[in-house]
Structure formats: C-alpha cells, structure tokens
Amino acid sequence: MATNTKTDDTNSQESDDRFVPFLGQFFPESLTLAALLAVLALVVTIPYLGVIEQLEQFSTGFFSLLTVQMSLILFWVLSATVVESRWVGRMFDLVASALPAGNQRTVIYSTGVIALLFGWVNWALGLIGAVFIGYQLSSQAEANGVRVHYPAVLTAGLLSLIVTNIGLTSPGALLMADSTGTTNFLVDPDVGNLVVDTSAFLLHPVNVVSLALFVLTLPALLALLAPSEENKRKSVSEFTAVVQGSISDTLDTYSMPPKEEWVFADKLEQSRTIAVVTFILGAISLGGYFLNGGELTMLWLLFGLIILGIFIHGRPMAFAEEVTDATRWANHIALPFLLYAAVFSLLSTAGFYETIGEVIAATGITQTVSYLVALVLGLLIPSPGSLWVIQGPAIVGSGAELIPSLVSVMYGAGVSNLWLGFLFVGTIATIYGFSWREYVRYAAAITAYVSVVIIALLVIF
Template sequence: MTSAPSQEANPAVSRENWLARMALRFTAFTEKWLPDALGFVLVGTFAVFALGLATGEKLFGTPADPAATTGYGLIDAWGQGFWSLITFTLQMAMIIIAGYAVAVSPPVGRLIARIAQVPRTPRGAIAFTAAVAMVSSYLNWAFSLIFTAILAKETARRVPGVDYRALGAMAFLGLGTVWAQGLSGSAALQVASAASSPPAVQKVIAEGRGSGLIPLTDTIFLWQGMAATAIVFVVAVGTAWFLSPSPERAKTAEQLGIDLGPGVGEGRSPLRRNRPGEWIEYSPVFAILLFALGVWYLARHFARAEGNALNALDLNTVNLILILLALILHWRPIRLAQAVKDGTPAASGVLLQFPLYGGIFGMIAFTGLSKTIAGWLVSVSNEFFYPAFIAIYSCVLGVFVPSGGSKWVIEAPYVLDAANQLHVNQGWVVVVYDLGEASANLLQPFWMLPTLTILGLKARDIMGYTFAMFLVCFPVVLILVTLFARTLTFP
C-alpha cells in the first residue's frame, strides 16, 4: 500500500508552512515583548519628549500671543495639546458606537444571513469574506469590524470545513487595506473640516494651497486614489484565495473549541412595556419623525455645499448618517439605546488614549520640533521617492500608534510641511498616508479587538494570515503611490 506523500515533500505545503511559521513567530514576539495600545502612547509621549530635548527644544515657555500655535516649551506644549483633540475624540468614539449600532440592527442581521449563503466552498468563503470586509470598511470602518465579524460566524455555520482562523483574519482585512481611503477615512475627513483639523495643521496646508482645508475631491475621490484602492482590493482578494489552507490543515471553529452560539437574529429578547409612560421609547413614531427630520437636514446640508456635494461629507456628517440609520433600522428607540449601551465599551480606548495623543501632537506642533522633523524628511528624500518614503514611515509609526486619526494629527504638521518644500501634491500625501497607515493594522492587534471578541479568537490565531497579506499588499502600495504621484501637480 502506497503511503500518502509527506508534507515536507509537497513544495506548496512547505511554502505555506514557512509563511505561517514566520508569521506565528512574529506574533509570538509581539505578544511577549510589545506593550498594548495604552503602553504605546505612554512610551511615545516620553520618546517625543526626549527627542525634543535632544534637538534643543526648551523645557518651558509660552508665546506672548495666546492664539499662537508655535513658541511653546515642551511641557507647556504638552498641556496645550492635551485637550486639542477633544472634538475629534468624541467624533471617533461616536463613529465606533454608531457603526456598532447599525451592524447589530435586525435588518442588517437578515442581510448577513442572506449573503452568508453565497459562498459554497471553504476557499470561496475566505475570499468572499475578504471582499465583503473591504467593501464594508470603505463605507465605514467601525461598521465593517462588527458586520464582517458577524458574517464570518454565520459563514462558518454554513460552510463545512472552512478554516475559522483564516475567516477571522479576512473579516478584519478592510482595516488593513482600504478603510482609510473610504468614506470614514480619518485623515481625509479631518483635513476637509475646519472643526476637526487643528489650526496648526490648517496653517501648514494653507502655506501650500492658499486654503487651510483639502476637500475630499482632492484626496479619497482623486481618480488616482480610487484606482489605487481598486488595485489593492483585487490583489487582496486574490491573495485571500491562495492563502486558504488545504482541507487537511484547516481548523474549524469546533476544532478550536469555539462555540458559535445562536445564529443571526436568534436569542433577541421580546419587548415588554411595564408602564404607560414608556410608550415613547417603545413606539416607532418618534424614531420615524426624528429620522425624517435628520434626512431633511442632510438634504439641505449637501445642497448648500460649494462645488461638489461630496465636499460636505465630514466626520460630523458621517456620524449623523450612522445615527439616523441605526435609529430607523432598530425601529424602536429602546432598541437603539440598548445597542448604543452594548457598543460603548468598544470606544473606551479612544476616550482614554486620544487626549494623550493630543499631548504628543502638542509637543510636535506647538514647538520647533515639527520644522526639525520636516527638515529631516526633506534631507533624506526627493519629489519622486517622497510618497513611498511617507507610506513606509506611516506604516512603521502605525505599528506603535494604532490610530489613523490621532497619528495623522501627530504626523500632519511635518509631513505636509516637507511636501510643500518638495512640491508634492498635498491631497496625494493624504492618500499615501491612508494606504501606508492602513497596512500597519495587519501587523498589530489593536483594531482587531472588536472582531476577535465577536469571533472568540485571539490575535495569535489570525496574525499569521494578516502578516502574509501584508507581505503581498504593501509592496503593491509602494509601487502605486510612486507611479500615480507622477500624474499630479503641486499643490
């Protein structure tokens, strides 16, 4: 009787094992030696403080003009910046909570149950989940984290033999590829809104283009940006197809000891009104009226936009749209209130850490450190290589500062200043930042946490697959940002 060929004798399996082993070793290293997200911002605070001292920044001091955005000493700059992101902090917390509320609504649950029927094979299920993750994250990254995680669980119930680890990794894929180029991309929405973009950032932007804001038509809706996003999407779906493990090496949820629990829509408790005064929150009447009021306002808001209606899309508008959708999809206000309560813990990291990021931003933007770092970037780059250089830099920094929005505020003053000096299109720098920063999410687990919680997985279960995806997609990003930059003019 002929024995089955060994795994070592099969080159395809050997390659798969080598990539998996390398990714798992990387995961083991990060889990053992790197701190969690709060640790990153604590270390980052004193790293920037030390950098400021090393470059000759003064320890204390405030400018004579209270409205000035430069001339502070490091300690005073930290305090000045600590609450500078308060508006943005609330906006990001709300986008997480509202995105969660939309994803867990009954109509969206029925949609998940329906589309989970599309894939028929394990390999098809993994590639399909990757595609849905990227499409949904393009619409809203917070919604995608919850929506695609629930879809992955439902798919695992319906497709026998599918590898649950790979399915979980692909459910997160949107946050590691295209989210920042989408409609909830933090950097693009910040620079498009005077309320979200700090004055120090607006000042640098104005030096290059005359206006302190960059509309979405000059960032995520540039044809070059949309083309780059589409190419990354195709490459990532193809990679997901080939990353799917063989049936012999696949591990189902059951084999991992994970109970998938009730299906979508099951286990929803019935509503019981205990007293007449509760009819307002139990009745859909006010949900319908408030939804109509919000839609009426949004129609007028977009109609008043100068030039292109898309220029009216900022973080406040995105959040309002999400809240209105959650309200009408849950139908009864009491259901929405419960969904918001359930989703609030997911925003706790933002509420605690963003003020600390604001302090880092202050030490960079309100001192001379911003100009110093900009000078370094100019000295080691040129107009041709600057986009790829910034993509790499943003990706590396993103491993240590796992928040696209707050990290952009930290980077923006000197990254845009250097772009002005090298005559690189400012809107393209935002696109480059988006693509590079998103890639970092494939290497660190901070934003994986909501997805992992729903799936019952641990970071080490999926980071082998996300690391392999990074090895394929990031070189593609570097090529695209370099080539497309040649088609744009300054500013």
C-alpha cells in the same frame, strides 16, 4: 491588552494556538503606549522648550483638539452602533445565504471580497460584517461536508482594515474635509487652505487602482496561502462560536421591558414614533445640506449615523443601550488621545514638525516614506485618525501634496491595523485555536504585497 487576555479556559491550551491572548500579551494597552509616546516627546523637546512650557503643553495640549477627539470617539462608537443591529444583521444573513460555499477557496475569496467592499464604505460594516458572514459561510460549508480552514477565513474578514481608511468614511479625509477648522486641526479658516476635497480623495488614482486590484487579488492570495490538505485544515466548529443562530439574532441584543410595567418615561423611551420623526427631520436636514452642495465631513457623517441608528434600532432606548455597548470599540482612543494631543502640542510648539518635514522632503520619496512611517507608527497608535493627527503636520511640513500624502498615511495605518487584528477580533469574540504563527505568516505576506503595490502606485501617480 496584556493584562486581560487570559482566562481559566486558556491556561491548558498551547501558547501557539492562542491567537488573541498570545499576541495580546506582547501588546500593552493603548493608553500605556500613548504615555510612552508622550514621555518621548517630552524628552526630544528638552533642548527647544523650557520645563514650564513643556509641562504646560503636556497638560493643556489637548484643549485645542477636543473636537477632534470627540469626533473620532463617536466615529468608532456610532459606526458600530448602526452595524450591530437586527436590520443590518438581516442584510448580512441575506448576503451569507446568497454567496457560494462549495469549497474552501470560494469561502475565503467571498469573505475577502465582502470585507474589502463593505470596508470601503465603513470600518464597522466591513469588519463586523465580514467576520460574521465568513463564519456563516464556513458553517454552511461544514454542514455540507466541506472542510474549510477557518483561520484563513477569519483573516480574510480582517482585510477590511486595509482599505477602510481610504474609503467613503476615511477618518483622515473626513477630518481634513472640514473648512471651518472644527475638526480640521491644520486648516486656516480665514484662508481655507489644507482642506481635502473628499471626491478628489476617493477618486485619486492610487485609491481607485489599488482598491480594484486588491478586491481581485488579496482574497485570492489568502486562498493560496491556506492549507490545501484537508487534514491540515481547522474547521469552524473547532473555534469559539461567533454567531449564535442567525447573524440577526446575534446582533439583536436589546430586551424591551414588559409593557405592563411601563411608566410615562418608558412610553417615551420605547416610542417608535419619536424614532421615526427624529429620522425624518434628520434626513431632511441631511438632504438639504447635500442638495446645496455640501461636502461629506466628519461632523455630518456623525449626524447621519445618529439619525440612522435611531431609525434602525426603532426605539430611542434601544439606540441608547446599543451606544453604551458600542463604547467598547473606542477603548483604544478615548483616553489615549489626550496623550496623543500632548505629543502633537509639544512637537508643534518646538517646531519639530518643520524639521521632520524637511528630512522627509530631502529623501525625494516623500509619499513612500510617509507610508512606511505610518506603517510602523500605526503599531503604536491603533486609531488611524489619531495617527494622522500626529503624523500629518510633518507631511504638510515637507511641502508634499496633501491628498497623496493623506492616502499614503491612511494606507500605512490600515496595514498596521492588520497586524493588530487581535485587538479587533478580541472585541467581537476571543478566538482560540488559531496559531499566532499562522496569523503572522498571513499578515507578512499581505503586508509585503500591499506595500509593493502602494509604493509603486505612489511613485507612478
């Protein structure tokens, strides 16, 4: 991140007003941070492992976690592939046209609610959808003579990051829902322990109460923090255009080759029939699985996203090209995970997780400590699923209940992702003119409020 955030256009701008580039220059690439964590794991395990065993775990530790790595990569890529489509863009346009944009508070609140509700379903639906819808609402307000402070609207769109990890497609919960051990790296397939019931996870009181409370109050908090004086507001037209025309047009990037130039392979690649048949067969398979009592797991989610993506994009080649484009969303996990796995392997082999678990248990406030550790560690590990891979074994070693522990870690990961919002915004569009100091003020207020609520609920429940 530090090496690719400056352009010629930004050299003349004040550092205070370069949100993505300024914060990015202090945050190394995820691969660099992963390497530092791996080296640290090597150092702390020196007293417990021989040099040869250390190097063996460092180099081969990822072997047992390859299915986890691929699942998490596809989770990011396929989610974005489905959402970044013409049909989902049309849905976003309809939502944006239906929401009120009469004043600043309404725009900020509406964007925040959309971010939280859509984010609970899926990270891409919440993040991409809220950023685009918030931009359109701000543009509508400006067209009607209402000046809206766009930085607050953009931050409202990032609220999706907080709840997406405790929602329907929580990466941690879906990994742990697998009783076969394919993606659940902690399960004993013969015993079946350490398996998360996704329904129990979603309906856990901490999740239910916090989601309802945050939907009602978090957007309102941002609306209160935004400047009330119109002369202090920065309207959307002062920023990089996120949407060109409609959201649907912006997301519809596929360009089909002229039909007169098609060869046999093109006819297959552009066949709507193949896309529809694939979707129908996949939908029947999914339906049969769930009708027979199957639980939603990471692998079944990925299969569903594949067939849905093929159907939404309409043509096999359109889907394939969008998958290629969506790989940009996995840059923070694809290679770094190999080193995360090395950390996991080193600490596991050295028996470190049991020791850490005992220390956490000795505090008497296991879930609170889990949340705080995840909040800090998540700044170094942007992928919530990867964070669970590294932190989860220690929580299990503490003897704490699995579902509340997972909730605490996933919430901590979500709040830390908010602080790394410049990474995600930068993937959509490089935003200039947004003061990094202002973003830090928003993030600090949200972090304090969310932390108080989550810690209180973890203690109560």
